[in-house]
Amino acid sequence: MSAGQLPVAAPSGTWPMFRAMVGVGLACGLIIVSAYLGTKPRIEHNRAEALAAAIYDVLPGAVSSATFRWQEGAGFAPLTAESGGDARVHAGYDAEGRLVGVAIEAAGMGYQDVIHVLWGYSITEEAIVGLKVLESRETPGLGDRIEHDPAFLENFRRLDVSLADDGQALRHDVAAVKHGTKTNPWEIDSITGATISSKAIGSLLDASASVWAPRIQSGHESLEVKP
Amino acid sequence: MNGEPLGTIFINACLINNFVLAYFLGICPFLGVSGKMETATRMGGAVTFVMLVTSVCAFGIQALLTALDAPYLRLISFIAVIASTVQLVEMFIKKVSPGLFRALGIFLPLITTNCAILGLALFQTNKGYGFVQCLVFALGAGAGFTLALVLMAGLREKLALAAIPDMVRGTALTLALAGFLSLAFMGFAGLGG
Amino acid sequence: MSGHPTPSTTDEFLKGLWRENPVFVQVLGMCPTLAVTNTARNALAMGLATLFVLVSSNLVVSALRRFIPKEVRIATFILVIATFVTVVDYVIQAISLDLHKALGAFIALIVVNCVILGRAEAFASKNGIRASVADGLGMGLGFAFALMCLGVVREILGSGTLFGFPVLPGRFQEWVMMILPSGGFFTLAGWLLLFNWRRQRNAVREEAS
Numbered sequence: 001m002s003a004g005q006l007p008v009a010a011p012s013g014t015w016p017m018f019r020a021m022v023g024v025g026l027a028c029g030l031i032i033v034s035a036y037l038g039t040k041p042r043i044e045h046n047r048a049e050a051l052a053a054a055i056y057d058v059l060p061g062a063v064s065s066a067t068f069r070w071q072e073g074a075g076f077a078p079l080t081a082e083s084g085g086d087a088r089v090h091a092g093y094d095a096e097g098r099l100v101g102v103a104i105e106a107a108g109m110g111y112q113d114v115i116h117v118l119w120g121y122s123i124t125e126e127a128i129v130g131l132k133v134l135e136s137r138e139t140p141g142l143g144d145r146i147e148h149d150p151a152f153l154e155n156f157r158r159l160d161v162s163l164a165d166d167g168q169a170l171r172h173d174v175a176a177v178k179h180g181t182k183t184n185p186w187e188i189d190s191i192t193g194a195t196i197s198s199k200a201i202g203s204l205l206d207a208s209a210s211v212w213a214p215r216i217q218s219g220h221e222s223l224e225v226k227p
Numbered sequence: 228m229n230g231e232p233l234g235t236i237f238i239n240a241c242l243i244n245n246f247v248l249a250y251f252l253g254i255c256p257f258l259g260v261s262g263k264m265e266t267a268t269r270m271g272g273a274v275t276f277v278m279l280v281t282s283v284c285a286f287g288i289q290a291l292l293t294a295l296d297a298p299y300l301r302l303i304s305f306i307a308v309i310a311s312t313v314q315l316v317e318m319f320i321k322k323v324s325p326g327l328f329r330a331l332g333i334f335l336p337l338i339t340t341n342c343a344i345l346g347l348a349l350f351q352t353n354k355g356y357g358f359v360q361c362l363v364f365a366l367g368a369g370a371g372f373t374l375a376l377v378l379m380a381g382l383r384e385k386l387a388l389a390a391i392p393d394m395v396r397g398t399a400l401t402l403a404l405a406g407f408l409s410l411a412f413m414g415f416a417g418l419g420g
Numbered sequence: 421m422s423g424h425p426t427p428s429t430t431d432e433f434l435k436g437l438w439r440e441n442p443v444f445v446q447v448l449g450m451c452p453t454l455a456v457t458n459t460a461r462n463a464l465a466m467g468l469a470t471l472f473v474l475v476s477s478n479l480v481v482s483a484l485r486r487f488i489p490k491e492v493r494i495a496t497f498i499l500v501i502a503t504f505v506t507v508v509d510y511v512i513q514a515i516s517l518d519l520h521k522a523l524g525a526f527i528a529l530i531v532v533n534c535v536i537l538g539r540a541e542a543f544a545s546k547n548g549i550r551a552s553v554a555d556g557l558g559m560g561l562g563f564a565f566a567l568m569c570l571g572v573v574r575e576i577l578g579s580g581t582l583f584g585f586p587v588l589p590g591r592f593q594e595w596v597m598m599i600l601p602s603g604g605f606f607t608l609a610g611w612l613l614l615f616n617w618r619r620q621r622n623a624v625r626e627e628a629s
Contacts (some may be wrong), residue, residue: 017489023487024496029300032299032303032507034504036510039511039528046517109239137244140579142596251452252455254450258447302528304501306502307502315544341532345532353525365465402606402612403606406603406609409601
């Protein structure tokens with residue numbers, strides 16, 4: 001670069017300022033775009049891998065998955081590059097390509113901040129069969145036990161979210177109850193010392209299941225075959 | 228789109244996840260200008276104001292970048308646009324209301340590159356807030372910042388009269404105080420649930 | 421190269437590491453120092469990311485220093501810094517999404533780390549490329565060192581582990597507070613106290629001799 005020989009004038013004219021800003025801007029743009037393009041395949045691979053791992057985690061037996069989009073009136077359709085939208089679910093299939101269940105993302109306010117979870121829904125059992133906390137900022141040592149506490153996660157091995165007879169709402173509200181007082185299959189046994197976080201999980205699952213369980217039960221034919 | 232109610236957003240940004248005491252954003256002005264109550268309130272006002280402006284800008288930029296499908300330009304355009312808008316606002320205030328300029332004046336350039344400002348822009352984008360939610364979030368964050376600053380100034384004004392060993396005086400003591408404030412603010416957690 | 425007599429490159433490198441340590445002595449760049457040091461791994465990653473941005477921006481700013489009119493220098497510096505931060509952001513996502521999630525928005529916030537703009541303005545814009553890179557390396561390593569000082573203490577006391585490996589006996593009751601925000605304030609306050617104490621002791625000794 002021959003920039004070293006340029007005289008330093010004070011005060012600088014418009015042209016050097018313009019030249020410097022545009023030159024630096026162009027160079028910066030070039031660097032950013034090449035970094036973005038260079039890392040993009042790797043990042044997308046990482047993202048897909050993380051999502052797949054989470055889906056297989058909440059849907060025991062699933063070995064492959066496909067993402068579907070829900071549209072009111074039209075039901076489920078495979079997600080394509082151009083169809084956007086937030087209303088989406090991930091269907092999990094076993095080794096023979098049979099539908100195992102559906103993984104659904106949900107979020108709700110926790111003790112510190114919003115908790116993001118992925119939960120697995122079994123169509124035949126009409127139950128939640130797995131739960132994974134994707135993101136939370138709950139208090140370390142107390143609230144964050146919702147992520148790993150084996151006894152708490154045991155709740156979601158089979159949590160009843162069966163529909164009422166009209167097929168529009170849940171028969172029973174999903175709710176967290178005090179530790180050791182769980183008597184019904186739709187109740188969540190809270191963690192002592194993490195009551196608010198447990199309740200938050202309960203209410204976010206209730207809200208999400210009330211929306212998705214009727215949709216999936218009514219439109220699961222289009223999910224059966226892997227696209 | 229994020230469905231959080233506005234009240235929750237405000238309480239969340241102001242108390243539970245206070246920018247200074249829970250996210251450590253804007254620590255530099257927090258340590259620097261929390262010595263006197265009066266400067267603290269003015270600084271708080273200036274930061275809240277800039278946050279509102281930033282919030283609107285960041286919302287616009289994000290909409291534009293989504294339309295252009297250029298997420299990689301987010302950071303660079305945030306920082307460039309925020310810095311220049313604040314300068315513009317500063318000139319505008321100087322021209323229109325010299326009184327307000329004198330009140331906020333010296334603090335405005337200081338806070339352009341304050342991490343709380345950029346942090347606000349990044350957080351509201353990450354959370355996918357709508358326009359009104361963004362404004363409430365900015366107000367909450369600004370109020371939280373002012374609250375932390377004013378509380379700290381009150382404590383430090385009292386401490387100025389106390390007999391403290393030389394070694395502890397200065398940043399170390401301020402940081403320890405901030406630690407206690409941060410512990411106290413943890414008591415607000417759960418309010419948003 | 422610059423007009424005034426410059427100290428040796430090694431000197432530029434060493435001053436940031438200890439004598440003018442950006443965190444412990446200059447008390448700059450507090451936000452990332454406190455926010456991401458709850459584990460040693462996060463602290464190390466943040467330290468390295470900052471080091472990379474610091475060295476690259478010092479290099480570029482120093483190489484372009486005669487080409488940039490002084491009126492637009494801050495704007496240019498910020499552009500350069502933001503570029504490298506964006507690069508680091510993508511590289512970290514490519515390496516590990518978990519790490520990116522743990523550091524969160526604080527990678528992007530390296531842009532407003534006053535240490536970086538401070539070095540570009542105070543050093544790289546006035547000195548040659550070699551000295552600037554040495555300065556960036558020293559300051560960056562000093563910053564990373566300070567982050568590690570906090571991260572190690574907070575992780576050992578707060579989780580009983582170091583880089584995820586248990587180091588304390590199982591009967592140890594973790595001080596959960598240390599990984600919470602307040603723990604960051606207390607740990608940094610503790611380190612600053614230690615530095616103050618050393619400085620005072622040295623001053624007293626010098627007076628005595």
